Structure formats: C-alpha cells, structure tokens
Amino acid sequence: MKNPISFHINTEDFLPASKEERQSLVVMRESVSFWQDGFRRLFRNKVAMVSAVVLLLIIVFSFVIPAFYPYRYEQQRKGAEYMAPMRYSQEEHDAIAAGERVFPHILGTDSLGRDYAVRVMVGGRISLIVGIVASAIIFFIGSIYGAVSAFFGGRTDNIMMRIVDIIYTIPDILMIVLIAFALKAPMQELAKKASFAWLNAMGVNLISIFIVFALLYWVGMARIVRSQVLSLKETDFVMAARALGASNGRIIRKHLLTNCIGTLIITTTLQIPISIFTESFLSFLGLGVAAPMPSLGSLASSAINGINSYPYLALSPALLIALIILSFNLLGDGLRDSFDPKLKQG
Amino acid sequence: MLKYVIKRVLMGVVALFLVATITFFLMNLVPGGPFEFEKAVNPAARAALEAKYGLDKPLLEQFKNYLSHALSGDFGPSIKQRGREVNDIILTKFAVSARLCGITVIVALVIGIPLGCIAAVRRGKWLDNLIRVFATLGIAIPGFVLCTVCLYFFCISLNLTWLLPLGLATPASYILPVFSLAFYPTSYIARMMRSTMLDTLGQDYVRTAKSKGVANSSVLFKHALRNAILPIVTYLGPMMAFMMTGNFVVEQVYVIPGLGKEFISSIMNRDYTMIMGTTIFLAAILITLNVLVDIAYKIIDPRITLN
Numbered sequence: 001m002k003n004p005i006s007f008h009i010n011t012e013d014f015l016p017a018s019k020e021e022r023q024s025l026v027v028m029r030e031s032v033s034f035w036q037d038g039f040r041r042l043f044r045n046k047v048a049m050v051s052a053v054v055l056l057l058i059i060v061f062s063f064v065i066p067a068f069y070p071y072r073y074e075q076q077r078k079g080a081e082y083m084a085p086m087r088y089s090q091e092e093h094d095a096i097a098a099g100e101r102v103f104p105h106i107l108g109t110d111s112l113g114r115d116y117a118v119r120v121m122v123g124g125r126i127s128l129i130v131g132i133v134a135s136a137i138i139f140f141i142g143s144i145y146g147a148v149s150a151f152f153g154g155r156t157d158n159i160m161m162r163i164v165d166i167i168y169t170i171p172d173i174l175m176i177v178l179i180a181f182a183l184k185a186p187m188q189e190l191a192k193k194a195s196f197a198w199l200n201a202m203g204v205n206l207i208s209i210f211i212v213f214a215l216l217y218w219v220g221m222a223r224i225v226r227s228q229v230l231s232l233k234e235t236d237f238v239m240a241a242r243a244l245g246a247s248n249g250r251i252i253r254k255h256l257l258t259n260c261i262g263t264l265i266i267t268t269t270l271q272i273p274i275s276i277f278t279e280s281f282l283s284f285l286g287l288g289v290a291a292p293m294p295s296l297g298s299l300a301s302s303a304i305n306g307i308n309s310y311p312y313l314a315l316s317p318a319l320l321i322a323l324i325i326l327s328f329n330l331l332g333d334g335l336r337d338s339f340d341p342k343l344k345q346g
Numbered sequence: 347m348l349k350y351v352i353k354r355v356l357m358g359v360v361a362l363f364l365v366a367t368i369t370f371f372l373m374n375l376v377p378g379g380p381f382e383f384e385k386a387v388n389p390a391a392r393a394a395l396e397a398k399y400g401l402d403k404p405l406l407e408q409f410k411n412y413l414s415h416a417l418s419g420d421f422g423p424s425i426k427q428r429g430r431e432v433n434d435i436i437l438t439k440f441a442v443s444a445r446l447c448g449i450t451v452i453v454a455l456v457i458g459i460p461l462g463c464i465a466a467v468r469r470g471k472w473l474d475n476l477i478r479v480f481a482t483l484g485i486a487i488p489g490f491v492l493c494t495v496c497l498y499f500f501c502i503s504l505n506l507t508w509l510l511p512l513g514l515a516t517p518a519s520y521i522l523p524v525f526s527l528a529f530y531p532t533s534y535i536a537r538m539m540r541s542t543m544l545d546t547l548g549q550d551y552v553r554t555a556k557s558k559g560v561a562n563s564s565v566l567f568k569h570a571l572r573n574a575i576l577p578i579v580t581y582l583g584p585m586m587a588f589m590m591t592g593n594f595v596v597e598q599v600y601v602i603p604g605l606g607k608e609f610i611s612s613i614m615n616r617d618y619t620m621i622m623g624t625t626i627f628l629a630a631i632l633i634t635l636n637v638l639v640d641i642a643y644k645i646i647d648p649r650i651t652l653n
Contacts, residue, residue, distance in 0.1 A: 165357055166357060166360055166361050166364065169357055169358060169361035169633055169636065170361050170364060170365055170629070171365070171587055171590065171628065171629050171632045171633070172587075173587065173590060173591045173594075174365070174590075174625050174628055174629055175365070175368065177594075177609075177610075177613065178368070178369060178372050178373075178613075178621070178625065179372065181613050182372040182373070182375050186375065273486070277488055280488055280490070281488065281489075281490070281591065281594075281595065284490045284595060284598075285594060285595070285598065285610055286614070297490070300490060300491070300494060301490070304494055304497075304599065307494065307497060307498050307502065308502055314494050314498065315494065315495065315498065318490070318491040318494050318495065319491070321488060321491060322486055322487045322491050325486045325487075325488065326482070326486035326487075329482070329485060329486050330482070
C-alpha cells in the first residue's frame with residue numbers, strides 16, 4: 001500500500017494512454033450523416049411509417065398479386081355478370097359440386113362478368129405508375145430548368161422565369177383536358193405503325209397524360225429548385241469547384257443539385273398524389289386510360305350509374321384511391337419533417 | 347406599385363393569348379371535324395357547311411378571324427347546337443356554375459377559418475386532433491370519391507330524395523353539391539389557418555398584449571387573427587382553379603346544367619366553337635381573378651416589398 005502523502009512519483013500516470021482511455025476523453029458526439037439523421041427521425045414518425053407500410057402493401061397487391069391471381073382483368077365470363085361479392089356463378093357451382101376448388105370473387109364481378117377484385121388491383125397499378133412516372137418527369141424537367149435558370153442568372157434567368165410565370169398563369173386543368181382529348185386520336189394513329197408498337201404496349205392514353213405533365217406541371221418544381229440554387233451558388237464550395245476548373249454542367253450536377261436533394265425528394269413525393277389525383281380525375285371524365293385497361297377513376301366512373309344496385313363497384317375503387325393519396329400525403333409530410341433542414345429541432 | 351400591376355396584367359394577357367392559340371390549333375389537330383357524322387355526308391353539303399362557318403379558309407386566316415371576333419366579345423354560333431350563339435349558352439350555364447361556386451367559397455371561408463383558429467388555440471387537445479384528422483382526410487379525398495360516397499349514403503342508403511340535387515331547383519338541392527365542392531378547400535383553409543395562427547400567437551406583440559392584461563378574446567381577434575388571416579388571401583387564386591376542376595366532376599355526377607358539364611360535353615361532341623369559347627371564357631375569368639388576388643395581396647400586406 002502506497003503512502004498518500006508521500007512525494008514518491010507514480011510512474012504509471014506518465015504512461016501513454018490506451019485506446020479506450022483516449023476514446024473516453026473525446027467529447028464529440030458520433031458524427032451523423034444527413035441521411036442517417038433524416039431516416040432516424042423518419043423511423044420515429046409513426047404516422048409516416050404506417051403510411052409507408054400501407055403503400056408497400058398496395059404496391060404488392062397491385063404489381064405482384066395479379067400475376068398469381070386465378071382471374072385476369074380482361075377475362076369475361078358469360079352467366080357471371082353482376083355477381084355479389086363471394087358468390088359463384090352456375091358454372092362455378094357445378095365445378096364445386098364436381099369437387100374442384102374455385103377461387104371466390106372477393107369483390108364480385110362487373111357488367112361483363114369480369115372479376116372485380118383483380119380489376120381494382122390493376123387499376124391501382126395504373127394509378128401508381130402514373131403517379132410515379134409523372135413525378136419523375138416533373139422532377140427531371142423542373143430541377144434542371146430551375147437549376148440552369150438560377151445558375152446562369154441575369155438575362156437568362158429573367159427570360160426563363162417569365163416563361164415559368166406565364167405557364168403558371170395558364171389554367172392547367174383546362175389545358176390538360178384539351179391536350180388529353182386532342183392527343184388521343186393522333187397517338188392511336190401513331191401506335192398503328194410498326195415502329196411505334198411499343199406505344200400500344202404502354203397504353204396510348206397513359207403517354208398523353210405523361211406529355212401533359214411534362215408540358216405543364218414542372219413549373220412549381222422549377223421555382224422551388226431555383227430559389228434553393230440561388231443561395232447555394234454563392235457558397236464557397238462552388239467557388240472552389242470553379243477555381244479547380246469544373247465545368248458549368250458539373251457544378252450544377254455535382255454541387256448544386258446534390259445539395260438540394262432533400263427538397264427535391266420532398267417535393268417529388270408530394271407531387272405523386274397530385275399526379276394520381278389528376279389522372280383519376282381525367283379517367284373519371286372519360287379522358288384517361290382506354291378500355292379494357294382499368295384505372296381507379298374509370299372504374300368508379302363506369303360504376304356510378306349502377307350505384308343504386310351495386311354500390312360496392314363504385315365504392316371499392318373510390319376508397320382505394322383515397323387511401324393511396326392519403327398515404328402519399330402523410331408520407332410526404334413525414335419526409336418533410338425529417339429531411340427539411342429548416343424544420344430541424346433538437 | 348404601378349409597375350407591378352402593369353407587369354401582372356401584361357403577363358395575364360400573354361397567358362390568355364397563349365391559351366387561345368393552343369386551344370385553336372389543338373382543336374384543328376383532332377381528326378374528324380365537326381361535320382363527321384356516322385353516315386357519309388354529301389360532299390357538296392359538307393363544303394357548303396364548311397363555307398358557312400369559315401372552315402374552308404386557310405388555318406391562319408381562320409385563327410385571325412376568330413381572334414378579332416373574340417376580342418369584340420363574340421364567340422360565334424355553336425356548331426352542334428343549331429341556332430344558338432356560344433355567348434348565350436355560356437352566359438346561361440355560367441350563371442348556374444357561378445352561383446354554386448360562390449356559395450361554396452363562402453361556406454369554405456366561413457367554416458374553414460374558425461376551424462383553423464379553434465385548432466390553433468386548443469393546440470394538442472382532442473378538438474385540435476379531431477380537426478386535423480378531418481383536414482388531412484379532406485385533402486386526400488378526390489372530388490369524385492366524395493360525390494360517389496355522398497350520393498350513395500344520403501340518396502340511396504338513407505333514401506333522402508329531397509336532397510337529390512337534380513337541376514338545383516330547391517335550396518335543399520344545393521346541400522350535396524356545395525358539401526362535395528367545399529370539403530377540399532375548407533380542409534385546406536383550416537390547415538393553413540392553424541399554422542399561420544400558431545405562428546402569430548408565438549409573436550412578441552401577442553405576448554406583450556397579454557402581459558399588458560388585454561382580455562384573451564381581444565388578443566385573439568384584434569391582434570392575432572388580423573395578421574394570421576392575410577396568407578389566406580393567397581389561397582383564393584388556387585381555390586378558384588380548384589373550383590373549376592371540382593365543378594367538372596360535381597356537375598357531371600349530380601347532373602347540374604352548368605358550364606363544367608357543358609365544357610365536357612362540347613369536347614365529347616367536337617363542338618369547335620363551343621370548346622374555344624368556353625376555354626377562353628373560363629381562362630379569362632381565372633386569370634383575371636388571379637391577377638386581382640395578387641395585386642390585392644400586395645395592397646393589403648404592407649410588409650411585402652414591391653420589386
């Protein structure tokens with residue numbers, strides 16, 4: 001035992017510190033990247049997570065399940081028209097009596113004896129494809145346009161932004177209805193030619209809808225990106241990149257757009273429900289996807305005349321589309337809360 | 347200020363001209379003109395018809411003719427509805443739609459603003475949560491879904507036939523269309539009002555007023571509400587655009603003889619003059635309203651600097 005009052009030097013105090021000891025002296029918090037931080041916040045947000053799970057389920061139901069489903073969406077059966085949910089036609093009753101197993105029509109059948117459950121699922125697929133592809137188009141056009149406009153500034157910016165202002169002033173829904181209508185016939189003509197057969201595979205009307213979005217809907221995104229880039233281009237790292245001889249294109253791609261990725265993701269996610277909304281609106285008015293391809297809007301629209309006798313035919317696609325839009329909205333709100341640096345707290 | 351007004355008005359005029367141009371050339375892009383019937387028409391009769399409506403002239407001249415007429419407020423005769431002027435049809439149909447939209451705007455403001463204020467004042471309480479759930483739902487439900495559900499629930503399940511809005515003949519028949527149209531803007535206004543009100547309630551001058559001993563209600567109405575209500579003005583423009591979209595669907599579902607239904611049916615019938623007339627008319631109204639709202643906002647809110 002050492003004497004505490006003794007002046008004898010304890011040599012152990014002068015040994016180099018071990019790794020653990022050194023670690024315990026570091027007062028810095030472990031560094032968290034932008035993504036880790038955002039996702040941690042997102043995972044804690046119950047509402048956003050529930051909507052993400054709901055969306056995943058809807059995606060599985062509309063993209064995967066129809067491939068295994070015993071019925072096809074365009075398959076018509078005589079004698080099975082307008083069956084109530086979970087009922088079987090005479091033919092199917094005979095098959096059951098003969099010992100076969102027949103898959104039930106969960107949502108019944110429609111006026112041509114087509115299984116309605118699979119039609120709703122395929123309709124959901126169309127809605128999701130429209131929402132995602134249209135948002136991707138808006139994302140590309142809007143972000144590049146906005147970034148270029150802000151980056152070059154001066155007269156270029158002035159002219160480009162006047163164009164945006166004018167398109168913004170045009171009542172988009174009038175133009176959408178007109179363009180969707182006007183493009184229908186020429187596109188069908190075009191699809192008849194051999195080299196454009198792929199148009200048919202995708203659905204002519206879907207392409208018209210995408211063209212409409214590409215023409216008119218990107219202006220909001222362009223404005224948001226422009227305001228972000230305007231402040232970003234004055235930062236030191238852009239000057240450094242320029243001093244190192246980076247080209248304009250590279251600065252826009254690598255430095256400016258990557259730095260507003262948070263805003264881009266949030267705006268794109270919130271754009272998806274708007275696109276789905278518009279597509280279902282067009283289909284409801286009879287300007288959307290063509291028969292026999294179902295879309296949630298056209299399913300609801302064709303069922304509304306028979307709502308007296310067959311309410312479930314109108315209600316099931318209507319409720320599914322409300323659910324899809326609601327989930328995307330809530331997920332977008334959650335993303336904004338977790339990835340928007342301006343809202344960051346604690 | 348004057349410079350800003352001139353700039354906005356000019357932009358509106360350019361946008362309107364663009365709408366007219368796009369509509370005109372799109373209409374001519376559609377194959378199968380207005381005289382394409384199921385049966386083949388006698389070529390001579392067809393040429394006579396086309397000459398009568400000036401459709402035989404070159405496209406650019408047709409466009410020039412049309413513009414000069416439209417500028418003097420004459421949209422010409424309807425091609426499909428024999429013997430009727432487009433102007434007359436638009437005016438009679440617009441009266442129906444305008445009344446419906448006017449009532450809807452008032453309802454949305456009268457319900458939305460108080461709801462947002464209540465939610466902000468009772469922040470975090472059950473009332474706030476209830477209002478927020480409703481507002482979130484209201485933004486997610488497309489108009490046609492709401493129409494379908496309303497029609498089914500009220501007119502079929504509950505069998506309330508006096509609620510049926512066929513033709514908008516009685517005051518009660520307005521209930522369902524107005525409800526379906528107003529649900530989205532009401533939710534939007536309530537959400538917006540809640541967030542601006544929360545912002546304002548956190549301001550220093552509100553705290554100062556409270557610390558001076560000003561009554562709670564007075565703080566709320568005199569200090570907070572006046573400032574919080576300003577941003578709602580910016581929503582009026584988009585709300586008008588929404589009204590038009592919603593109108594197409596609501597008039598279709600409830601069979602209301604308004605301009606929205608007329609527009610869709612004229613597109614389906616390929617009534618050229620009717621489509622052009624309606625589009626330009628609706629676009630003119632929307633663009634004018636938007637310009638007015640923008641200018642009004644600058645006048646109301648002195649904090650916005652004009653540049």
